[in-house]
Amino acid sequence: FLASEGIEIPDATISTSYVAFNNRLVGQIISKKSYDESSLKFIKSLVKNFSGYRIGVLSGDPSFAGQERFESTFENVSYFGNLSPEDKAYKIKPNSIFVGDGLNDTLAFAKADVSIRLGHRILGYGPVDIEIKVPNLNLILRVLDYAGSYRTVLKQNAAAALLYNAIALSLAAMGKFSPLGAVVAMIISFLALLFNSLRLLSVPEV
Incomplete structure (x- = not known):
């Protein structure tokens, strides 16, 4: 607006406003963004x-x-x-x-x-x-921290399941794993993974 009135102003920016009086530039107002x-x-x-x-x-x-x-x-x-x-x-x-x-x-x-x-x-x-x-x-x-904990538990459970299956298959191939032993081992493995996953239910308050 000032330029259209023939008033010469410096290079303006969005955060700077200029004040004119009697077609003369007399001041400027500089605004500054604040962050909480x-x-x-x-x-x-x-x-x-x-x-x-x-x-x-x-x-x-x-x-x-x-x-x-x-x-x-x-x-x-x-x-x-x-x-x-x-x-x-x-x-x-x-x-x-x-x-x-x-x-x-x-x-x-x-x-x-x-x-x-x-x-x-x-x-x-x-x-x-x-x-x-x-x-x-x-x-x-908190969300990012929880996501990290979830990822850790997921990896732990996957590693434990793979280890259990590898040991169980090896023992079964050697004929050293009875059906009852397989059932007991499966229950123990399930409970171990379950209790490990229960840690995710503990969410700290903010």
Whole structure:
């Protein structure tokens, strides 16, 4: 608007507004994006617990609004700003988790391998894998921790089952495994796997 009135202004950015009086530029207003401490703590926890993974922040805000803040604080966090819903979806790579809370995240939800919707602003709009109705970022960390525990138990059970079958088949081939012994061994194996899996029922409170 000022330029159309013939007032010469420096290179403007989205976060800068200029004030003119009597066709003269007299000042500027610079707005700065602020981020709550819980978000920063959440990113710090992700960086600490998942240092081997690439972490990206996809935002519809202008790039300069958060890029300097995030990339100067976290070495392995990339910030992508001024993104449309299509741009966000394009940034999603294979084997990825996407966390969002808005309607403009729907395309990214659909493309991610695991999608997590946080909050209750758009409940039921678009399918997601995990829906957390409470806007608490710590719950996402709990979900990731639980997924890691589930994966560990799954591997342990698979390894134990393979070991049992290998031993049982070897003994049976040598004629040293009676039918009663096979039944007892099967029950013991089942109980061992069951009790190992019961650990997954213990979910710590946030």
